[in-house]
Amino acid sequence: MAFLTTDYSKNTSGDYSPIPQGEYEMVIAAxxxxxxxxxxxxxxxQFTVRNDLDAALPETNGKYHNRHVWMPNWKRKATGLYDMNQLQYVLEAVGVPEGTPIDTIQDFCSVLYHKPVKVYVKVQHDEYDDTDKNTVAPWSVKPTDYPKLAHTFKEAKDKPAAKHSAPAVNQGPTNINDDDLPF
Structure with missing residues (x-):
């Protein structure tokens, strides 16, 4: 039996251009x-355009469902810390109650995991590599208009979930025997 038989009939050239500027209902995928x-x-x-609102939002979600947009929050060089004021917009959008303590970055990521939000996406030209890219400003992340989430996450059947796609869980220290190490 052959390892692989060539079949190019399913090869497509995907659309990797930015999604048009506008407001989209999204889910925080990671x-x-x-x-x-x-x-x-x-x-x-990482935001993913929700695929459960094609009929309700045919011009945005219907056309661009499952597309991804990323919002990086850089650590400040002067302080070595994230801009916590920017992160507050995202926490408010997902409905975290006022005054809730969030102890770690992992806790922050877990609170966001698979939460629906409404996001205004911009298209900006990147001078560094001379391309147009989608950007999201933290203050453009708002509470969703569709809180009932029926989005279907796509996972490849033959590969594991993407790195960091699930919330981190602190299960305490892991004990490893020296005999288990390959070196």
């Missing part, structure tokens, strides 16, 4: 900390 190759740290929030 949130996690990351860093650039040069070490600049940021908190990345």
């Amino acid at each position: 949130a996690h900390e990351d860093a650039t190759k040069s070490g600049a740290e940021y908190l990345d929030i």
